[in-house]
Amino acid sequence: MVDRLHLLIGFCLVLFWSACDKAPQTTPMVISGTDSNAYGFFICNEGNFNWGNASLSFYHEGSKKFFADVYKPNNNKTLGDVLQSMEIIDSTAYLVVNNSGKIEMINPYTFKSKGNISGFTSPRYLLKVGPNKAYVSDLYEDAVWVVNLDLKQISGKISIGKWTEGMAINGNEVYVCGRNSYYIYKINCITDQLTDSLNVGYGAQDAGIDSEGKLWILTYGSSISSPRLLRINVQNFSIEKTYFFAAGTTPSRLNFSKNRSTLYWLNNGIWKHQCTDELLPAGPIVSASGRNFYGLGIHHEKGEIYASDAKDFVQKSEVYRFNSNGEELGKFLTGINTGYFYNRP
Amino acid sequence: MYVLLLLPLTQVAAKDLHDAKGDSSRLLLPVHVKGVRYPGFYTGYKFLSLDSSAIQNHQLGNLSDVLAQNSNVFVKSYGPGMLSTPGFRGGNANHTAILWNGFNLQSALNGQTDLALIPSFLLESAVVQYGSQAVLYGSGNIGGAVHLQTDMETPKLQFLVGGGSFGTYALGLKSSEQLKKLFLVQKLYAQQAENNFTYYEEDLLQPYSVQTANAGIKQRATHARMNTVAWLQEYQYAWNIKHQSSLRTWVQLNNREIPQALQTPATNATQNDRNVKLMFDHKYKVASNEIQGRFGYFHEELTYEDALNGKSESESDMQVLYLDYFKQFERSKWQVSGMAQHVQAGVNAIKTAEQFNRQQYRMALFSSYQWTWFNTKLQQQISGRQEWVDGEAIPFTPAYGFSLYLHKYLAVYGNVARSYRLPSFNDLYWPQMGNINLLPEQGWNEELSLQWKKVKKQTTLNFTATGYNKNIQNWIVWVPKGSGLSTPMNVYKVWSRGIELTWLYQLKKGNFTYTADGLHEYNRATNEASQLLNDASIGKQLIYTPRLQHRAGIAVHYKKSSIRLQYSYTGLRFVSSDELNWLAPYKLFGFGLNQKIHVLKYTANLVFTCNNLFNTHYQIMVNRPMPLFNYQLTLNIQL
Numbered sequence: 015m016v017d018r019l020h021l022l023i024g025f026c027l028v029l030f031w032s033a034c035d036k037a038p039q040t041t042p043m044v045i046s047g048t049d050s051n052a053y054g055f056f057i058c059n060e061g062n063f064n065w066g067n068a069s070l071s072f073y074h075e076g077s078k079k080f081f082a083d084v085y086k087p088n089n090n091k092t093l094g095d096v097l098q099s100m101e102i103i104d105s106t107a108y109l110v111v112n113n114s115g116k117i118e119m120i121n122p123y124t125f126k127s128k129g130n131i132s133g134f135t136s137p138r139y140l141l142k143v144g145p146n147k148a149y150v151s152d153l154y155e156d157a158v159w160v161v162n163l164d165l166k167q168i169s170g171k172i173s174i175g176k177w178t179e180g181m182a183i184n185g186n187e188v189y190v191c192g193r194n195s196y197y198i199y200k201i202n203c204i205t206d207q208l209t210d211s212l213n214v215g216y217g218a219q220d221a222g223i224d225s226e227g228k229l230w231i232l233t234y235g236s237s238i239s240s241p242r243l244l245r246i247n248v249q250n251f252s253i254e255k256t257y258f259f260a261a262g263t264t265p266s267r268l269n270f271s272k273n274r275s276t277l278y279w280l281n282n283g284i285w286k287h288q289c290t291d292e293l294l295p296a297g298p299i300v301s302a303s304g305r306n307f308y309g310l311g312i313h314h315e316k317g318e319i320y321a322s323d324a325k326d327f328v329q330k331s332e333v334y335r336f337n338s339n340g341e342e343l344g345k346f347l348t349g350i351n352t353g354y355f356y357n358r359p
Numbered sequence: 360m361y362v363l364l365l366l367p368l369t370q371v372a373a374k375d376l377h378d379a380k381g382d383s384s385r386l387l388l389p390v391h392v393k394g395v396r397y398p399g400f401y402t403g404y405k406f407l408s409l410d411s412s413a414i415q416n417h418q419l420g421n422l423s424d425v426l427a428q429n430s431n432v433f434v435k436s437y438g439p440g441m442l443s444t445p446g447f448r449g450g451n452a453n454h455t456a457i458l459w460n461g462f463n464l465q466s467a468l469n470g471q472t473d474l475a476l477i478p479s480f481l482l483e484s485a486v487v488q489y490g491s492q493a494v495l496y497g498s499g500n501i502g503g504a505v506h507l508q509t510d511m512e513t514p515k516l517q518f519l520v521g522g523g524s525f526g527t528y529a530l531g532l533k534s535s536e537q538l539k540k541l542f543l544v545q546k547l548y549a550q551q552a553e554n555n556f557t558y559y560e561e562d563l564l565q566p567y568s569v570q571t572a573n574a575g576i577k578q579r580a581t582h583a584r585m586n587t588v589a590w591l592q593e594y595q596y597a598w599n600i601k602h603q604s605s606l607r608t609w610v611q612l613n614n615r616e617i618p619q620a621l622q623t624p625a626t627n628a629t630q631n632d633r634n635v636k637l638m639f640d641h642k643y644k645v646a647s648n649e650i651q652g653r654f655g656y657f658h659e660e661l662t663y664e665d666a667l668n669g670k671s672e673s674e675s676d677m678q679v680l681y682l683d684y685f686k687q688f689e690r691s692k693w694q695v696s697g698m699a700q701h702v703q704a705g706v707n708a709i710k711t712a713e714q715f716n717r718q719q720y721r722m723a724l725f726s727s728y729q730w731t732w733f734n735t736k737l738q739q740q741i742s743g744r745q746e747w748v749d750g751e752a753i754p755f756t757p758a759y760g761f762s763l764y765l766h767k768y769l770a771v772y773g774n775v776a777r778s779y780r781l782p783s784f785n786d787l788y789w790p791q792m793g794n795i796n797l798l799p800e801q802g803w804n805e806e807l808s809l810q811w812k813k814v815k816k817q818t819t820l821n822f823t824a825t826g827y828n829k830n831i832q833n834w835i836v837w838v839p840k841g842s843g844l845s846t847p848m849n850v851y852k853v854w855s856r857g858i859e860l861t862w863l864y865q866l867k868k869g870n871f872t873y874t875a876d877g878l879h880e881y882n883r884a885t886n887e888a889s890q891l892l893n894d895a896s897i898g899k900q901l902i903y904t905p906r907l908q909h910r911a912g913i914a915v916h917y918k919k920s921s922i923r924l925q926y927s928y929t930g931l932r933f934v935s936s937d938e939l940n941w942l943a944p945y946k947l948f949g950f951g952l953n954q955k956i957h958v959l960k961y962t963a964n965l966v967f968t969c970n971n972l973f974n975t976h977y978q979i980m981v982n983r984p985m986p987l988f989n990y991q992l993t994l995n996i997q998l
Contacts, residue, residue, distance in 0.1 A: 035906055035907040035930035035931050035944050036931075037566070037931055037943065038566070038938065038939075062981075064620040064623060064981075065620075065981040065982055066562070066564065066620070066621060066623075066981065066982045067564055067934075067940065083567070086567055086569060090569045091562075092562050092564075094622050095620070095622045095623050095982075114622055114623060114624070115623075115624040135667065136667060153667075154666075194711070194712075217842075219842065234841075234842035234844075236791075237791075241842075263841075264840055265841065266841045266842040266843070280841055281841065282841070303892065304890065304891060304892035305891075305892045305893075306838050306839040306840075306891065307839075307841075308839045308841075323891075323892065325894055325896075325936075326836050326838055326850065326891060326896060326936055327837065327839065327845065328896075328935050328936045329894075329895050329896055329935050329936040329937035329939070330895065330935070330937055330939060332895075345893075347895075350935060350940075
């Protein structure tokens, strides 16, 4: 009898415990899509590789509210795997979903999906290069994709032979970083022809044009090629100035101020550099101090610097706000692995 | 199905134990535990033995299936036949040693063992050891260990033929022969599976899971084919009454297609594993003294290839030498051992030009002393280990264990032990990302068990409650480094604690034997301190670590037939360290039917098992769907 009693107790324990592992109670904050044309700030959260948990956050200047994810609740579907970057062209926001091999299109005000462009291998960044025409760099395709934005489809491919990364445009010339090469590549965006290349040291990752029309390239280096920042004269496609970083450091995320006269990047802290400076700054304007800065963005209207701390890769990133001198203004939580920021005009 | 091997149940009559044999569950004296190196030096530790009946129900499967359904080891499976790694008591695969005859099978490169690469057919049983035995086994034994038993006591000749869902077929052969002083065993196993399992394509990531385009439409996995060929040999030669030698080899080839995760495009990924394991040991025993020398050689090759990253090859070679001395006194015994190990391992990712090839030397001295008091009612053990890695001493590892009979049916036992985990080669040397300054993870484990066990002629009742506590510092986490790179660092201090309840009830009535059993665990494994600023994971549960787990089963055994119903519950698993994303709990039901058939002098064993009876949609790892209802049918013929 006692034995049977214990048996009963055992089964009760099963039933009791099976029912008691409760999930936390949470309610998604949903922004109604048509409320305002106010200025806003998009934040791309990569999520984790192969987990399909990419998200798009939005800071709404009108209401001063932050929304951790505006895509999933508004479209009732997942965004995809690894949201790498985004670009707004005309009335469409193009979300580059790297490991889903697609570019998701949404209305930047309602956040409603407008379909997607598929067929990419591992897209990284999108750059408008003409009316209804964009280039998309790709991690694995060793090429730059040509996209017809009107038809919402890939219209061609320019073979590069290397991982293509950051891009910048000046007139009819597009400059493409070869992430696993020593080169940047020049493409004529009228003819879609690769016309030239330039040795900049190993690992060109970010590119941009400053207020003087100079091309800036940031490389991440290798064991035999120090990371460097380069200023390039686009007229004769030659290096004007090379700034070397210490070996073993990992500069990344080159950003420009709104007037494009000041550069910012991450390198175990946040660094600021006037385009006219002869030397690299002696130190960062913000030290990492235990933070793992992962993404960087500049709020064009306020001139604020946004830097994300991705922490251990598996929790919400914490985005720090700084003024242009590096004084902390505040911080807020976003999504997992915040890597890219974008100003909505 | 499983057997509790709890401590010193010497009051249990051997006759009762013998009577229980042949049922789905058997209770054994601890001295009868096989497949565990250093038997008798586990005072204060808890074991769970997965016996032949548990193995038999998964002869088309692998160790992952056996552990997932019959123990509270949480198996992180990417899908049937895919990468599956163990973890328990808040630890992960780096903290769970998989031991074969005392040799640790964890990969030098990533510190893990893929359970899917260990076919059940090769095993006679497996023993789960709870808690750290770092003194005996060194690095990587923080949460516990699984001891594989490939028994010499196999039938003279045994054929296996089986098939199951998803185009799975297997053939196996075991034979044993005694030629005077030589005893030899051969095991051959081949399996092929289309592995086109069915699933529902669903977003199960909480809190805001949403409908997918294909929701409600049953899908079939593609590009998931796999095949396995394994050959295991064991030779034992008794030179005379004092000297005995044995040689074991295990050669295995595995080819797997890796299906893509949901929401990601196909990359045609494949993985080929080629493993060679060889061990030789010699035993000399005279009177109360025993000396053993053991040598093991382990070679692993892994080739991964997909359309994006190209081909990546990794290879490791490990040689290990042990010398053990055992001394038996009247009321105590002593063990002292030395170990020398050399590992060489490297990776060559051809497209990305990432490569390294490094080597490491380890040496260790370790010793245990066990003694009894009060007419063996109190048994105690102290142990210690000192290990050197490339000449650098790592902190001394002590341990203490005890067991005490409070009553005829009641025993209390427990242990306190230091444990550690050395960084893997990938942690240390991965190009541009490895960190050679990493410290070993290390900490203390404590546990206390209370066992009530009563064996009568017709009934057996066993109930064990265990509480454990573990604090590990320097927990290694990969964190961002910049430029899209990451690097491992000693980041967390993890506190893991929990309660385990284990029970078994068995009743015999005439030709019927009724059995009910269960395992229940509540675990809290939280990060208590961090090197990261404003780390939101502090005080939160580690990712992929269920807080609750239940396993329960009922079985009826009638003459040569038995049927068993199995239930398992896996609680919520957080997949973000701030507890803001998770996968919901899931419940699975299964049953197994076992029929023995005797024809002339032959014995055949027909086993039919069904898993996921109610088509539960679940994912163990995010975006890796698990199969719906599936079955297996195997026929074992013994000559």
